[in-house]
Amino acid sequence: MNNWDWxxxxxxxxxxxxxxxxxxxxxxxxxxxxFTLGLVWAxxxxxxxxxxxxxxxxxxxxxxxxxxxxxxxxFFFVLPEWGVQFSGLTTGTIAIGLHYSTYTAxxxxxxxxxxxPGQWExxxxxxLPAGRTWMAVILPxxxxxxxxxxxxxxxxxxxxxxxxxxxxxLEMLQQSRLESAATFQYTEPLTVVGIAFILIAYPASLLMxxxxxxxxx
Amino acid sequence: xxxxxxTPEIPDPKATDPAGELIRFDNVTKRFGKNTVLDDLCFSVRxxxxxxxxxxxxxxxxxxxxxxxxxxxxxxxxxxxxGDRLFPADSKHVREVxxxxxxxxxxxxxxxxxxxxxxxxxxxxxxxxxxKDEAEERGRELLDLVGLGDRCGAKPTQLSGGQQQRxxxxxxxxxxxKILLLDEVTSALDPELVAGVLDVLRxxxxxxxxxxVCVTHEMNFARDISDDVLMFDAGKVIESGPPEKIFSEPExxxxxxxxxxxx
Amino acid sequence: xxxxLWTHWVLPGIWITVQLTLYSxxxxxxxxxxxxxxxxxxxxxxxxxxxxxxxxxxxTSALVLMFWLFFVMPSLFGWALVPMWAAVLALGLSYGxxxxxVVRGALNSVAxxxxxxxxxxxxxxxxxxxxxxLPQAVPEMIPPFSNLLIELLKGTALVSLLGVADVSxxxxxVRLATQDSARIYSVTLVIYxxxxFVLARGMxxxxxxxxxGIGITATPxxxx
Numbered sequence: 198m199n200n201w202d203w204x205x206x207x208x209x210x211x212x213x214x215x216x217x218x219x220x221x222x223x224x225x226x227x228x229x230x231x232f233t234l235g236l237v238w239a240x241x242x243x244x245x246x247x248x249x250x251x252x253x254x255x256x257x258x259x260x261x262x263x264x265x266x267x268x269x270x271x272f273f274f275v276l277p278e279w280g281v282q283f284s285g286l287t288t289g290t291i292a293i294g295l296h297y298s299t300y301t302a303x304x305x306x307x308x309x310x311x312x313x314p315g316q317w318e319x320x321x322x323x324x325l326p327a328g329r330t331w332m333a334v335i336l337p338x339x340x341x342x343x344x345x346x347x348x349x350x351x352x353x354x355x356x357x358x359x360x361x362x363x364x365x366x367l368e369m370l371q372q373s374r375l376e377s378a379a380t381f382q383y384t385e386p387l388t389v390v391g392i393a394f395i396l397i398a399y400p401a402s403l404l405m406x407x408x409x410x411x412x413x414x
Numbered sequence: 415x416x417x418x419x420x421t422p423e424i425p426d427p428k429a430t431d432p433a434g435e436l437i438r439f440d441n442v443t444k445r446f447g448k449n450t451v452l453d454d455l456c457f458s459v460r461x462x463x464x465x466x467x468x469x470x471x472x473x474x475x476x477x478x479x480x481x482x483x484x485x486x487x488x489x490x491x492x493x494x495x496x497g498d499r500l501f502p503a504d505s506k507h508v509r510e511v512x513x514x515x516x517x518x519x520x521x522x523x524x525x526x527x528x529x530x531x532x533x534x535x536x537x538x539x540x541x542x543x544x545x546k547d548e549a550e551e552r553g554r555e556l557l558d559l560v561g562l563g564d565r566c567g568a569k570p571t572q573l574s575g576g577q578q579q580r581x582x583x584x585x586x587x588x589x590x591x592k593i594l595l596l597d598e599v600t601s602a603l604d605p606e607l608v609a610g611v612l613d614v615l616r617x618x619x620x621x622x623x624x625x626x627v628c629v630t631h632e633m634n635f636a637r638d639i640s641d642d643v644l645m646f647d648a649g650k651v652i653e654s655g656p657p658e659k660i661f662s663e664p665e666x667x668x669x670x671x672x673x674x675x676x677x
Numbered sequence: 678x679x680x681x682l683w684t685h686w687v688l689p690g691i692w693i694t695v696q697l698t699l700y701s702x703x704x705x706x707x708x709x710x711x712x713x714x715x716x717x718x719x720x721x722x723x724x725x726x727x728x729x730x731x732x733x734x735x736x737t738s739a740l741v742l743m744f745w746l747f748f749v750m751p752s753l754f755g756w757a758l759v760p761m762w763a764a765v766l767a768l769g770l771s772y773g774x775x776x777x778x779v780v781r782g783a784l785n786s787v788a789x790x791x792x793x794x795x796x797x798x799x800x801x802x803x804x805x806x807x808x809x810x811l812p813q814a815v816p817e818m819i820p821p822f823s824n825l826l827i828e829l830l831k832g833t834a835l836v837s838l839l840g841v842a843d844v845s846x847x848x849x850x851v852r853l854a855t856q857d858s859a860r861i862y863s864v865t866l867v868i869y870x871x872x873x874f875v876l877a878r879g880m881x882x883x884x885x886x887x888x889x890g891i892g893i894t895a896t897p898x899x900x901x
Binding site: 200201259262263264265266267268270271274275278279355356357358359360362363370374377383384387388390391394395398399402 | 739
């Protein structure tokens, strides 16, 4: 480790904090988007007509089975051709939220499927309207399984935010590349960023495991 | 030796001669959490003898077999097989001592990824170093002995419980053990399949000199094959002796209660 | 898109993507089995090391690791990797950590009595693992491995950021040449989707074959 230079670490820190802030911003907005959109897909899976179910299945399978990076480029280059001008940050947040919504949709689906069929029948027997059935009966029971699984996907999403460097979003990885380009110091900025990911992801995954133990029995 | 009268040895003068003992428990204690399953237990078994452990469930009988098979470790005390300690410091030696012991389980525990013949031949080939041909020849003989010579190619899941248990007996015998441990081998079987398995075991008891330690709820079987019966209660041997004595004129109140309930 | 761009960039790019997937999957499988079995080892120290590996590499972003192996390793340790191998190493090490959890879970799902039967026949710990536990655990691993393999295929796209000429990189070049982003990126996404579909089908077939080996018939729709 004779090539390690602590002053290079110190020089990088201002950029690092900026990058971390942007990473967390993408993460929060992307998560919210994926949670909402995923719920839309999940309701689509259960739609009464296959003219809804079928396209929803195809779209989500396609998005889930193709790389986020290529999807990022698709939106980054194609949207302007269609006359939609978004910043890289907006494009990136939408793409990551859309990509992960296909995972959260599966989480919702599994959570809803785990509610015993008798619960639906009971709701029908009480002639509860559909909205009440969902809000008062199904979701409160499904949520125990859903919350920890969603949390795990937020952690996965965090680890995918560096992909946004590919479309020049100034998250942590891109900040380290800019630092390296300016100072020709590659080692320190990248190492700091790598350790930062572990330091955030590990406690977060411990938290999710604890949550899982408490909620899922 | 322990002076505790509630843990007597088998009343045979030869038993005090260490050279004449194959299995020996000296002051063995085993706890699971706060629960003491075996309490300062002493007993011994001489070669070729068939010993049956009886007693209410939870009295520690199965734990004795699991200790002998090295599936659990004692908390205190010493277990020796033919004078060799069963739990020495280095694990290589454990396998050396364990070579003498075979076990048949309540739930058969056949390997589902192997067919019947391979269940019987795998350990002789891989552990004893027999050639494949040699092991298969002996495997077929043993499967004939338990009445399953025609099912060599079947998978365990295709057999009935009784058939699986007979394969498990053949599998244990294939390792040429000096000691065979039988852990409630008929408890998981449908009633009509029990007799077939017990017949095989009676046969083995009569025709071989294998030492058997047996936990069972089949009292008639115990009476047939046993040289000695040990009555357990709360982790201790409360009474022991030949089956005629234990079953006909038990001394201990708990033994009478127990036999009254199961016979 | 002209035929020249197709044969010069896209087709070789697909081949590179396939190669990357296979090499990384091979490395990830080796890591998964080594680390996953180590997590069931009797020695606490071995279990700790294996657990440490899993936590570190599951906590790492694959792209950051890839950049680190490519840019930092040379200056820190004095040996440089070509981008292709930096990529294989990064993908193999991180997906190996996920795979290790799958291996551990599948090994733990084998009935404990099977291990005891192995002890009763005096098999060594390694023989028990190889002859009894792994053959029963492997069919359990295949559906989650199938999911990881698809994630790995998607992960190979990251190498284009190191300049490896995979199908994503080819798409980038074709876009520069034709200025028609919508078409080339749509085609690229479809290529990945087809590859993922083929891999998933292959894994389903493998699952059926291994389950027959232990006398279980595969449940329809078993792959999640």
